[in-house]
Amino acid sequence: MKQYHDLLQHILDHGNTKEDRTGTGTKSVFGYQMRFDLSEGFPMVTTKKLHLKSIIYELLWFLKGDTNIKYLTDNGVRIWNEWANEDGDLGPIYGHQWRNWNGEEIDQIKDIIETIKKNPDSRRMLVSAWNPSVMPNTSVSFAENVANGKAALPPCHAFFQFYVANNKLSCQLYQRSADVFLGVPFNIASYALLTMIVAQVCGYEPGDFIHTFGDVHIYNNHIEQVKLQLSREPRTLPTIKINPDVKEIFDFEFEDFTLENYDPHPHIKGAVAI
Numbered sequence: 001m002k003q004y005h006d007l008l009q010h011i012l013d014h015g016n017t018k019e020d021r022t023g024t025g026t027k028s029v030f031g032y033q034m035r036f037d038l039s040e041g042f043p044m045v046t047t048k049k050l051h052l053k054s055i056i057y058e059l060l061w062f063l064k065g066d067t068n069i070k071y072l073t074d075n076g077v078r079i080w081n082e083w084a085n086e087d088g089d090l091g092p093i094y095g096h097q098w099r100n101w102n103g104e105e106i107d108q109i110k111d112i113i114e115t116i117k118k119n120p121d122s123r124r125m126l127v128s129a130w131n132p133s134v135m136p137n138t139s140v141s142f143a144e145n146v147a148n149g150k151a152a153l154p155p156c157h158a159f160f161q162f163y164v165a166n167n168k169l170s171c172q173l174y175q176r177s178a179d180v181f182l183g184v185p186f187n188i189a190s191y192a193l194l195t196m197i198v199a200q201v202c203g204y205e206p207g208d209f210i211h212t213f214g215d216v217h218i219y220n221n222h223i224e225q226v227k228l229q230l231s232r233e234p235r236t237l238p239t240i241k242i243n244p245d246v247k248e249i250f251d252f253e254f255e256d257f258t259l260e261n262y263d264p265h266p267h268i269k270g271a272v273a274i
């Protein structure tokens, strides 16, 4: 994961000192791109231990169209707890927009699978989680926004596009805002996995995952962790085995994924900015 280390170093070297919504403060740059060839291994950071379990359950949760944390917490995943209201709701975030855009029964995932299968040269294969009509009002609480039908947080991984060439499926994501130490390792692994399962159900090999950023930042309380991580030597990437019998995107279950040869350095703790 040289790409990820290069990004960390780039922000340390060139980041602007910037205040932010959470009051934590960041070092930030605007505009950056990384590319991962998925045939070279599964892009999971090796210089700190990541929990693939949280990543898989979160992706399956998005694909179900679910926006209540109950499914996550039932499976021991707590990464969305801080933003949910007392009923566990997050408002119309990713899952809602992916499967039922703007509440108009537009199933972007179902539609895109069909297009990739039938018209792989299409240049219109995008999924948008971005929906200006559900933007939260930042001067009221997450719960109050949810009560008003707004999203608790506007999507960070805002839209993605697929591309087919040479029998390979590639995916490019635009992420408007990126917490490089905590969120980005999750985001890379999640979209790499999404690309692999979409490729499988459409009959292609996985190609590249391209990660394009807007405001990409290191929070001030993650700087020491990042320096520790950069002092570690990246190891060989793991691989992930996906049950080849699953042919429908909505049929995947947690047990269909097996991570192999993951040998990371120890976990590094960091506080999440709320």
Ligand SMILES: Nc1nc(=O)c2c([nH]1)NC[C@@H]1CN(c3ccc(C(=O)N[C@@H](CCC(=O)O)C(=O)O)cc3)CN21
Pocket: 050, 051, 054, 078, 079, 080, 153, 179, 182, 183, 184, 186, 268, 269, 270, 272, 273, 274
């Ligand atoms: N500031 C911030 N950063 C994020 O990455 C982020 C948000 N907010 N809000 C919405 C979601 C939630 N995401 C999160 C939230 C927490 C962790 C986290 O605490 N990760 C720990 C433990 C992971 C686990 O329990 O599996 C880590 O060390 O990676 C990761 C992603 C990504 N998003």
Ligand SMILES: O=c1ccn([C@H]2C[C@H](O)[C@@H](COP(=O)(O)O)O2)c(=O)[nH]1
Pocket: 021, 022, 153, 154, 156, 157, 177, 178, 179, 180, 182, 183, 184, 187
């Ligand atoms: O998948 C995700 C979700 C969120 N983040 C980060 C990016 C920012 O640090 C915060 C969101 O705050 P905004 O003020 O809405 O930009 O969460 C991420 O990296 N990945």
